[in-house]
Amino acid sequence: MLENQQLARFYEERMRNYNPLERRLAHEHTLVDELCAQQSDISYKIIHQAQPPYDSRVTLTNLRSITGIDQDQLPRFGSTHVFEMRLTPGFPLEPPVCYMSTPVWHPNIQSEPGPFQGRICGNTEGFGAFYSLDSLILRIRAMLAWETYHAEMTDPYPEDEDVARWVREAAEPLGICQNGLGLTPEWTVPENWRALIVPEKKLKISMV
Secondary structure (H helix, E strand, C coil), X not given: CCCHHHHHHHHHHHHHHCCHHHHHHHHHHHHHHHHHHHXXXXXXXXXXXXXXXXXXXXXXXXXXXXXXXXXXXXXXXXXXXXXXEECCCCCCCCCCEEEECCCCCECCECCCCCCCCXXXXXCHHHCCCCCCHHHHHHHHHHHHCCCCCCCCCCCCCCCCHHHHHHHHHHHCCCCCEECCCEECCCCCCCCXXXXXXXXXXXXXXXXX
């Protein structure tokens, strides 16, 4: 597997020899490589041995996000997050499939244990044909920073209904987050926090 610094040179030398799909893939991963070079808190590794590579593992650091909640429905925070981007055989007409590899608590990411745990539902139908993978990485980073989320039971529906309910009945009333603005910096538990949470609603607990 080629190291990141070698990828751009590899693509520059070989891109014009590939068919249109392979040229697109080469271009996509070159853009990702350039993004990582520009922003030290984003890194990626190719996890598919074929060239050009099809799948990547992306690591985001220094990014405050919610990784779960405790028994009192209060958030747990983390700063390092990993997800995988898997390109389908129909790419670029079909969007990439993205899964978190590290724990996360977000209404648009599946946290329920099972085959779909970690699935990121970013309304990505338009990605692939019209967006680049580096744009998708930035979009997922914005989701993890809670700069964007959808917790209402309206179309497009949340990926995780339990987390969405927690957002509506605990996170927003407690001032943990606000859509469009992200997580409240240096948030602390209010003295009257129990009175602010919607009563008689038992929420799912994340054990991370």
